[in-house]
Amino acid sequence: MRRRRWERGGLIVRAVRRRHPSAATSEPAPPSAAPTASASPTSRATPADPKVTNSRQIVMIDPEGKRYTFTTMAQMAAGMRVTMGENAPSGFCEKSYRKGVEGGGSFPAGRDAFLAACREGWLKSERWMRQQ
Numbered sequence: 001m002r003r004r005r006w007e008r009g010g011l012i013v014r015a016v017r018r019r020h021p022s023a024a025t026s027e028p029a030p031p032s033a034a035p036t037a038s039a040s041p042t043s044r045a046t047p048a049d050p051k052v053t054n055s056r057q058i059v060m061i062d063p064e065g066k067r068y069t070f071t072t073m074a075q076m077a078a079g080m081r082v083t084m085g086e087n088a089p090s091g092f093c094e095k096s097y098r099k100g101v102e103g104g105g106s107f108p109a110g111r112d113a114f115l116a117a118c119r120e121g122w123l124k125s126e127r128w129m130r131q132q
Helices: 070-087 092-102 111-131
Strands: 002-008 011-017 058-061 067-069
Touching: 058 070, 058 111, 067 070, 070 092, 070 111, 092 111
Parallel strands: none
Antiparallel strands: 002 011, 058 067
16 A cells, blocks of 8 residues: 655645555455445544545636636545544535635535535545544
8 A cells, every 4th residue: 555645725635545456355445335334343444535526527716716626625625624623613614615705716616516525525524534
């Protein structure tokens, strides 16, 4: 297993590259596999689990012109949720949207697309945190 780190929008993101399942039998199932009730309680989830929707739809453009896709927004929301830990505010996605509009950002796919991306990352991150 190989780990890579890169900085994205002020957050440090880690990605884990796994070998093909047939290459090593001792590795867990790929992240896209749905968890089963018989899964071992000692199996460890990685920051790459669970995966977010892979979409290149532009959901936000910041005031400097940087474009953010659905996938990027979901990943950023997940990272923020993990960073906040137990102190996560309610209504984070709605507040982020409001601040984005007030700060001069634009949302070409609309409010609902931005909120869907944010909520997906937020909820998947919460599930991941519960597994830890």
